[in-house]
Amino acid sequence: MSDTHAQSVAFVRETSLPPVPPPASQAGAVKWMRENLFSNWVNAVLTIGSLYIIAMIVVKSAPWFMNGMWDTPSLAACREILQGKTGACFSVLTERWNQLLFGFKYPSTEYWRPGLAFLLLFIAAAPVMFFKLPRKLLIFTAIYPFLAFWLIWGGTIWTPLIAAFGFVVGYLVYARFMKQSFAAGFFGGIAAAFLTWWLGGMVGEAIAPQETLLEAVNSRDMGGFMLNMLLGVTCVSLSLPLGIVLALGRQSNLPLIKGICVVFIEFIRGVPLITLLFVANVVLAYFLPPGTTFDLILRVIIMITMFSSAYIAEVIRGGLAALPKGQYEAADSLGLDYPQAMRLIILPQALKISIPGIVNIAVGLFKDTTLVSVISMFDLVGMIRGPILASTEWNGVYWELFLFAALLFFIVCYGISQYSQWLERQLATGHR
Amino acid sequence: MNKSVFLGALTVAGLAAGAAAAGTLDDVKARGKLNCGVTTGLIGFAAPDANGEWQGFDVDLCRAIAAGVLNDPNAIEFVPTTGKTRFTALASGEIDVLARNTTWTFSRDVDLKFEFAGVNYYDGQGFMVPKSLGVSSAKELDGATVCIQTGTTTELNLADFFRKNNISYEPVPVETNAEGQQQYLAGACDTYTTDASGLAATRAAFEVPSDHIILPEIVSKEPLGPLVRHGDNEWGDVIRWTLNALIAAEELGVTSANAADMSTAGSNPEVNRLLGSEGNLGEMLGLSADWAKNAIMARGNYAEIFEKNIGENTPVGLARGLNAQWTDGGLLYSPPFR
Numbered sequence: 001m002s003d004t005h006a007q008s009v010a011f012v013r014e015t016s017l018p019p020v021p022p023p024a025s026q027a028g029a030v031k032w033m034r035e036n037l038f039s040n041w042v043n044a045v046l047t048i049g050s051l052y053i054i055a056m057i058v059v060k061s062a063p064w065f066m067n068g069m070w071d072t073p074s075l076a077a078c079r080e081i082l083q084g085k086t087g088a089c090f091s092v093l094t095e096r097w098n099q100l101l102f103g104f105k106y107p108s109t110e111y112w113r114p115g116l117a118f119l120l121l122f123i124a125a126a127p128v129m130f131f132k133l134p135r136k137l138l139i140f141t142a143i144y145p146f147l148a149f150w151l152i153w154g155g156t157i158w159t160p161l162i163a164a165f166g167f168v169v170g171y172l173v174y175a176r177f178m179k180q181s182f183a184a185g186f187f188g189g190i191a192a193a194f195l196t197w198w199l200g201g202m203v204g205e206a207i208a209p210q211e212t213l214l215e216a217v218n219s220r221d222m223g224g225f226m227l228n229m230l231l232g233v234t235c236v237s238l239s240l241p242l243g244i245v246l247a248l249g250r251q252s253n254l255p256l257i258k259g260i261c262v263v264f265i266e267f268i269r270g271v272p273l274i275t276l277l278f279v280a281n282v283v284l285a286y287f288l289p290p291g292t293t294f295d296l297i298l299r300v301i302i303m304i305t306m307f308s309s310a311y312i313a314e315v316i317r318g319g320l321a322a323l324p325k326g327q328y329e330a331a332d333s334l335g336l337d338y339p340q341a342m343r344l345i346i347l348p349q350a351l352k353i354s355i356p357g358i359v360n361i362a363v364g365l366f367k368d369t370t371l372v373s374v375i376s377m378f379d380l381v382g383m384i385r386g387p388i389l390a391s392t393e394w395n396g397v398y399w400e401l402f403l404f405a406a407l408l409f410f411i412v413c414y415g416i417s418q419y420s421q422w423l424e425r426q427l428a429t430g431h432r
Numbered sequence: 433m434n435k436s437v438f439l440g441a442l443t444v445a446g447l448a449a450g451a452a453a454a455g456t457l458d459d460v461k462a463r464g465k466l467n468c469g470v471t472t473g474l475i476g477f478a479a480p481d482a483n484g485e486w487q488g489f490d491v492d493l494c495r496a497i498a499a500g501v502l503n504d505p506n507a508i509e510f511v512p513t514t515g516k517t518r519f520t521a522l523a524s525g526e527i528d529v530l531a532r533n534t535t536w537t538f539s540r541d542v543d544l545k546f547e548f549a550g551v552n553y554y555d556g557q558g559f560m561v562p563k564s565l566g567v568s569s570a571k572e573l574d575g576a577t578v579c580i581q582t583g584t585t586t587e588l589n590l591a592d593f594f595r596k597n598n599i600s601y602e603p604v605p606v607e608t609n610a611e612g613q614q615q616y617l618a619g620a621c622d623t624y625t626t627d628a629s630g631l632a633a634t635r636a637a638f639e640v641p642s643d644h645i646i647l648p649e650i651v652s653k654e655p656l657g658p659l660v661r662h663g664d665n666e667w668g669d670v671i672r673w674t675l676n677a678l679i680a681a682e683e684l685g686v687t688s689a690n691a692a693d694m695s696t697a698g699s700n701p702e703v704n705r706l707l708g709s710e711g712n713l714g715e716m717l718g719l720s721a722d723w724a725k726n727a728i729m730a731r732g733n734y735a736e737i738f739e740k741n742i743g744e745n746t747p748v749g750l751a752r753g754l755n756a757q758w759t760d761g762g763l764l765y766s767p768p769f770r
Contacts, residue, residue: 076747079639095482104484220511282520376472376512386512387480389610390473392747396637398614 064088074393092397093404096388100404103223103378104387110154110215114226117148121233124148129419131426152230155216156208162200166193182339219297223378225408230297231379232366232412235304239365240358242305243312244351248342250317261313268310274371276303281375300372308365315357319350352427359420363413370409380405456528456660456667457501457718465507468494469527472512475633476741476748477533486510489741490531492731493552493658493675497529499730500674500723519544522661529671531658533629535585545662549671552657552734554754554763556650557589558628560635563643565622570649574599579612579621581605586626589652609634623647627654629742629750636747670717677724680706680766681733683757688732691725706769713769724769734764 024030038044067087069078071094078089093100102111124144127137146160170193178185222230249261268276280299288294323346331341351358373382384401388394460466470478470490478488495505511527522530523545533555534540536548559570559578567573570593580587582605594601604621606612613634616624624631628650635641658675660668681687684703686694695707704710707728708721715721731737738755742748756762 075637099480099482099484104480108484220509278516282517282524286520286524374514374516376514376517378472378512382472385608385610386473388473390471390475390479391481392475392636393482395475395633395747396613396639398610 070094075396076393088400089397090400092388092394092400096383096394099224099383099388100380101224102226103221103383105221105223105378106217106226107215107221110217113151113154113214117151118226118229120144120148120151129423150214152222152226153217153219154212154214156204156212158200158204158208162197162204165200166196169193169196182337219295222297224383225380227297227372227377227379228366228369228409229412231301231304231369231372234301235308235369236362236365238301238305239309239312242309243316244347246309246313247316247320250313251320264306265310265313268306269314273304273307273368274374276307277371277375279303296377300375300377304365304369307368308361311361312358315354315361316350318357319352319354320346322353323349355420355424355427359416363416366413366416367409380408456664457670460501460528460667464502465509466494466498466501466529467509467511467527468497469511469513469518469521469530469532470494471532472514474533474630475637476629476746476750478510478531487741489553489737490533490658492737492741493531493678494529495730496678496727496737497671497674500677500727501670501719503720503726505730519546522546522659525661528667529658529660533656534659536655536657536659537585540659546659547662547665547668548657548659549668550657550675551655551763552675553629553655555627555629555654555656556754557586557625557652557654558631558650559623559625559647560616560631560644561623561647563645567623567647570647570651571597571599573601573623575601576622577602577604577620579604579606579615579624581609581612581626582607585652585654590625593649593651613637629748632750633742633748636749666718670719673717674724674727676766677706677727677769678734678737679757679764680769681724681728682735682764683759683766686728686733688729688736691728695722695725702769 021027025034037047063086065088067082067085068090069081069087070090072078072081072089072091073095075089075092078087078091098108098111102114106114121144123137124141127133127135127141143164146164149163150157150160170189173192174185174189176185177188246261246265249257250265252258252261277300280303281296284294284299327345327349328341331345336344370379370381372379373385376382376386378386384405388401389397468491470486470488473479474488476489478486478490481487491510494508494510498508499505511521513521513527513530513532518530518532518534519540521527529549530546531552533553535555536551540546541548559573561567561573573594578590578601580590580603587603590601590603604615606615609626609630612624612626615621617638624634626634628646631646635644635646638644658671660671680702681691684700684706686703686706691707694703695709698704698707698709701710705713707725708714708723712721714723717723720726732740738750738752739745742750744751752760752762754763756764758765
């Protein structure tokens with residue numbers, strides 16, 4: 001018996017077989033392509049069609065980029081070197097680089113100042129954008145607007161110092177009276193700030209030295225992408241608080257406050273931005289005393305801020321309306337007064353809901369800053385359309401310049417959009 | 433930055449409100465700077481170069497005015513204006529003089545309350561066609577598609593011209609000169625029409641300019657000149673006679689190179705009066721005796737300014753044509769300096 005099975009079982013496998021790779025059609029790139037690109041004949045046609053179009057674009061535009069000239073003095077020189085071949089004339093970008101970034105009148109020895117202000121912007125914005133950074137950094141954020149103003153405009157340091165001092169005084173008065181009544185603190189603070197500026201303005205006149213550390217630059221001399229950044233950053237950061245105030249005002253129980261906010265928002269939303277810019281540039285001049293030069297950039301900032309704050313107010317109102325009524329009642333039942341309820345319960349939730357809308361408006365606003373080119377300000381597009389295309393060297397260069405402008409705007413807008421998506425993920429605390 | 437801009441601007445506004453009121457000439461002298469309105473960029477007429485210095489035909493007129501009034505051709509604040517903002521900038525006092533290839537028309541002079549100080553360029557509307565079209569006269573353009581800037585006087589002139597000659601056309605509206613240039617090159621229209629100086633500048637920027645011709649017909653009058661506000665005649669006289677001084681200087685053979693010599697050793701009494709070594713013309717204007725000499729020495733006489741910016745040796749390549757001296761069959765005719 002013992003050897004019965006010795007013949008019938010010739011071999012017993014003691015180790016498992018090595019794994020065999022799956023069939024070529026079921027793995028790797030082939031599988032992925034079969035599933036995603038060629039799953040049925042419609043998709044296959046679409047894939048091949050798209051590939052063909054992409055290939056055409058690359059093939060057609062590659063020589064344009066490859067043959068690009070980077071160091072010729074004029075368009076005619078580009079054409080002479082290219083001898084009829086296809087090729088870009090990027091030398092306009094290198095020759096007018098500083099003009100594209102800073103405008104044509106910003107003193108060339110002072111380019112480091114807006115550059116430094118731009119770098120510091122990241123440090124100042126970081127604690128606002130990323131909550132995990134140390135809160136102490138917010139002190140720098142508070143200083144930054146005044147520092148950046150001084151860096152970009154130059155002149156006497158007393159102007160930004162007095163302006164900052166006015167804010168400090170206003171805040172102290174607010175903090176002092178807020179205990180008794182919110183309204184008293186609020187309006188008292190504003191009055192105190194304006195009083196400080198008025199007095200400080202007179203004192204500043206007297207003590208301002210003739211020789212200043214940084215050479216003063218006129219508003220009219222600002223230009224290029226710097227002007228777009230300046231308007232975009234300033235107007236977004238100003239219109240956000242203003243928009244919140246407007247949105248809350250629109251929900252107010254006081255008929256007067258509510259009426260003012262509704263009229264303001266509806267009026268601004270019913271008027272094109274370009275109309276407001278023309279008003280800022282042209283019509284305001286008639287209302288001011290003759291010879292007065294009310295700073296043009298300031299006028300434009302006011303108009304763009306008003307415009308975007310009305311839109312932001314509506315977005316935030318949407319966020320407020322989306323909150324269940326229970327949230328308001330919960331705040332009331334805890335005994336919180338109005339400012340506390342808004343600050344601690346309502347706004348954090350409403351703003352979180354509003355983030356995509358606010359970012360949408362911020363991106364739109366940033367691109368809308370190019371509209372100032374129609375009121376003869378030389379922002380990036382204004383520089384291209386005006387001085388650069390009107391110079392005898394570069395008349396006729398379109399693609400290179402406008403692609404460059406598109407690239408700059410794309411980088412900034414894509415950055416903003418990516419940040420907002422990250423922020424939404426960070427703040428996604430359930431409800432879903 | 434924001435609130436402090438406001439603060440600064442308020443201070444500036446307060447300071448500036450104090451000045452003003454006096455005549456423009458006194459204002460300019462007190463300010464030490466001429467505020468000159470120019471275009472945001474028109475090839476050959478006004479555009480900043482790579483160093484940010486304004487250059488061009490209109491710009492040099494401003495420099496001559498500044499040199500005559502303030503004895504410094506660089507004491508200028510150039511205020512760029514668009515076609516839409518130029519008149520309000522002048523009316524509101526933001527600029528002292530507008531030198532922005534502006535056509536002198538009845539309604540601008542009378543209704544808008546401006547004072548044209550003269551004509552520094554006689555322009556007119558022309559047509560450009562590709563050579564391959566085989567057209568040699570605008571009257572052969574029957575049925576042609578025409579690229580035309582909307583909302584300009586050229587649009588109306590075009591309609592008039594075709595109606596008068598009883599031929600038809602198909603308009604292709606464009607917004608700006610740059611757009612017109614692209615549309616025309618892309619073949620969207622058979623012919624492109626705008627001011628002849630603009631056509632010349634546009635053609636100069638083409639890859640092969642010789643493939644395109646500018647037709648001989650000029651279908652409208654576009655006298656371009658500097659203008660000031662109504663009601664300040666002293667200032668208007670300063671601009672008018674500075675322009676006349678440049679024109680007279682060419683006629684009398686005074687150039688930027690020889691003005692200094694001629695003002696001392698002159699035997700021609702009119703040259704002496706112009707350059708201030710005889711008579712008191714400058715005093716009558718409220719300027720120094722040698723104002724015209726300074727104006728001429730800033731950028732040269734009319735011919736020098738023309739040749740340097742838009743003349744035949746520049747990429748714009750305009751012939752003098754109507755803008756020659758009256759002695760050469762042109763329209764430039766300065767009243768006598770007496």
